[in-house]
Amino acid sequence: xxxxxxxxxxxxxxxxxxxxxxxxxxxxxxxxxxxxxxxxxxxxxxxxxxxxxxxxxxxxxxxxxxxxxxxxxxxxxxxxxxxxxxxxxxxxxxxxxxxxxxxxxxxxxxxxxxxxxxxxxxxxxxxxxxxxxxxxxxxxxxxxxxxxxxxxxxxxxxxxxxxxxxxxxxxxxxxxxxxxxxxxxxxxxxxxxxxxxxxxxxxxxxxxxxxxxxxxxxxxxxxxxxxxxxxxxxxxxxxxxxxxxxxxxxxxxxxxxxxxxxxxxxxxxxxxxxxxxxxxxxxxxxxxxxxxxxxxxxxxxxxxxxxxxxxxxxxxxxxxxxxxxxxxxxxxxxxxx
Amino acid sequence: xxxxxxxxxxxxxxxxxxxxxxxxxxxxxxxxxxxxxxxxxxxxxxxxxxxxxxxxxxxxxxxxxxxxxxxxxxxxxxxxxxxxxxxxxxxxxxxxxxxxxxxxxxxxxxxxxxxxxxxxxxxxxxxxxxxxxxxxxxxxxxxxxxxxxxxxxxxxxxxxxxxxxxxxxxxxxxxxxxxxxxxxxxxxxxxxxxxxxxxxxxxxxxxxxxxxxxxxxxxxxxxxxxxxxxxxxxxxxxxxxxxxxxxxxxxxxxxxxxxxxxxxxxxxxxxxxxxxxxxxxxxxxxxx
Numbered sequence: 072x073x074x075x076x077x078x079x080x081x082x083x084x085x086x087x088x089x090x091x092x093x094x095x096x097x098x099x100x101x102x103x104x105x106x107x108x109x110x111x112x113x114x115x116x117x118x119x120x121x122x123x124x125x126x127x128x129x130x131x132x133x134x135x136x137x138x139x140x141x142x143x144x145x146x147x148x149x150x151x152x153x154x155x156x157x158x159x160x161x162x163x164x165x166x167x168x169x170x171x172x173x174x175x176x177x178x179x180x181x182x183x184x185x186x187x188x189x190x191x192x193x194x195x196x197x198x199x200x201x202x203x204x205x206x207x208x209x210x211x212x213x214x215x216x217x218x219x220x221x222x223x224x225x226x227x228x229x230x231x232x233x234x235x236x237x238x239x240x241x242x243x244x245x246x247x248x249x250x251x252x253x254x255x256x257x258x259x260x261x262x263x264x265x266x267x268x269x270x271x272x273x274x275x276x277x278x279x280x281x282x283x284x285x286x287x288x289x290x291x292x293x294x295x296x297x298x299x300x301x302x303x304x305x306x307x308x309x310x311x312x313x314x315x316x317x318x319x320x321x322x323x324x325x326x327x328x329x330x331x332x333x334x335x336x337x338x339x340x341x342x343x344x345x346x347x348x349x350x351x352x353x354x355x356x357x358x359x360x361x362x363x364x365x366x367x368x369x370x371x372x373x374x375x376x377x378x379x380x381x382x383x384x385x386x387x388x389x390x391x392x393x394x395x396x397x398x399x400x401x402x403x404x405x406x407x408x
Numbered sequence: 409x410x411x412x413x414x415x416x417x418x419x420x421x422x423x424x425x426x427x428x429x430x431x432x433x434x435x436x437x438x439x440x441x442x443x444x445x446x447x448x449x450x451x452x453x454x455x456x457x458x459x460x461x462x463x464x465x466x467x468x469x470x471x472x473x474x475x476x477x478x479x480x481x482x483x484x485x486x487x488x489x490x491x492x493x494x495x496x497x498x499x500x501x502x503x504x505x506x507x508x509x510x511x512x513x514x515x516x517x518x519x520x521x522x523x524x525x526x527x528x529x530x531x532x533x534x535x536x537x538x539x540x541x542x543x544x545x546x547x548x549x550x551x552x553x554x555x556x557x558x559x560x561x562x563x564x565x566x567x568x569x570x571x572x573x574x575x576x577x578x579x580x581x582x583x584x585x586x587x588x589x590x591x592x593x594x595x596x597x598x599x600x601x602x603x604x605x606x607x608x609x610x611x612x613x614x615x616x617x618x619x620x621x622x623x624x625x626x627x628x629x630x631x632x633x634x635x636x637x638x639x640x641x642x643x644x645x646x647x648x649x650x651x652x653x654x655x656x657x658x659x660x661x662x663x664x665x666x667x668x669x670x671x672x673x674x675x676x677x678x679x680x681x682x683x684x685x686x687x688x689x690x691x692x693x694x695x696x
């Protein structure tokens with residue numbers, strides 16, 4: 072729920088009607104360089120919205136103009152459930168950098184949808200508003216976790232994937248059992264292991280799985296879900312480490328997926344975002360290894376780097392094998408590290 | 409005399425550099441579609457331009473179209489793709505090749521303006537336009553089931569540069585015992601059966617990177633002399649009805665000439681869309 076826009080085009084303002092310019096007859100060009108960020112966070116049924124406006128203006132002053140008396144400031148609008156809120160920065164010089172942030176919150180009722188509009192404006196004391204960037208949307212009332220903790224539970228050789236289990240929580244210690252979480256692509260990822268004929272995505276997204284909350288792999292566990300099983304299989308890992316050098320790949324190479332997690336609202340088909348995680352898969356060669364991490368910028372975890380190699384089977388085909396599979400789960404930052 | 413030697417050096421050195429280190433064109437992972445009053449225009453620039461175009465079409469209209477390479481072999485379809493630095497360090501090593509495709513453009517009527525079989529007509533137009541270019545491979549459309557198509561490689565260039573028809577690998581009739589297996593084991597059994605029947609090695613690539621859509625799913629699939637495509641579709645359709653995955657899987661069957669082998673990979677079908685706030689998003693297609 073983050074949107075950022077930057078005005079890169081020039082805004083021509085002829086200040087002939089401005090109070091300070093009227094007596095002098097000057098023209099001045101203001102080029103705005105502002106952006107608006109907005110974000111939504113949830114904790115149980117509480118919805119937190121934030122809007123921030125920041126940036127500056129370039130001023131190309133024409134002959135005879137006197138901008139010394141002008142001041143600028145910015146404002147951030149956060150209109151939640153049709154109730155308008157504004158926060159303004161202090162006044163400053165026309166080329167100064169400004170920032171203003173407005174934070175609001177509301178207790179959401181499951182089933183109700185709340186309109187939300189945001190706006191950022193830049194105001195000149197002479198000509199008034201000269202830049203405006205805004206948008207709108209809607210926020211469903213929904214019980215959602217404030218926190219998701221990821222724990223690595225080890226490498227699973229049968230599918231060659233690192234498995235993670237997650238625990239959801241909020242301040243009110245709500246239960247989320249019975250709802251479903253699903254993954255969507257927050258934004259296209261990146262892949263430094265990629266070359267044009269690899270056959271793997273240059274900008275990887277998520278698979279699109281969903282999981283019931285209240286059990287992990289079929290075993291009941293309150294407010295937990297899983298496994299999220301992540302990683303390349305051995306065929307693709309081998310392709311990367313064997314073909315990478317000849318295609319100019321530098322090792323270790325890293326795949327990053329931006330995984331947005333959403334939770335089902337009130338048993339309906341509506342889902343709402345509660346977190347965006349970065350999944351990273353780091354592939355190295357000589358020795359070959361794959362390390363999978365989930366949500367390291369949050370309360371996340373990594374698996375132990377898993378080694379792999381190639382052998383030749385009875386049929387003459389090369390088959391991949393795992394060097395060792397001692398990884399039965401650990402917690403990054405724990406005494407085991 | 410020195411001038412003459414210098415002249416030949418000037419001519420010869422760049423030529424040898426070009427032969428060893430081909431210039432890397434700027435490729436796009438996915439094609440781009442623009443919309444005009446007269447219809448859509450698709451631009452792809454990729455070693456496999458038709459696959460790039462099909463991916464763009466899938467994501468633009470939410471279609472489900474699989475893609476299958478022909479087994480490229482000749483220098484008319486393949487070019488050297490060895491990184492210059494690696495080549496300099498390994499002057500006598502074999503290096504690697506890539507499919508030699510590049511720019512491909514096609515114009516097509518907007519599907520919304522076509523009354524019948526819009527998907528098939530647009531795909532036919534794309535493939536027909538592609539087959540008229542000098543890009544590698546010749547392709548055909550297969551309707552696999554309602555709402556699902558495959559673009560399959562049906563010809564490649566031979567050693568003299570002439571089109572040479574090839575068998576479509578997934579049309580191969582295979583036999584496998586109908587028994588309960590995990591979905592991944594079932595897919596492995598399918599590619600193994602294709603390899604055994606045709607002698608062409610087929611590897612099973614990654615299926616879902618950020619999560620496992622097959623997640624311990626068990627299936628009971630098999631048959632005698634059944635086209636591999638039919639069995640593959642059965643796996644995919646059942647996988648889309650699991651507890652953990654409601655999406656649609658599409659496949660890419662790509663040939664690696666350096667390994668003389670295919671890799672079969674399954675990805676989630678997606679569509680480009682905007683969310684309630686107008687933000688562009690990539691939405692996963694779900695089975696209806």
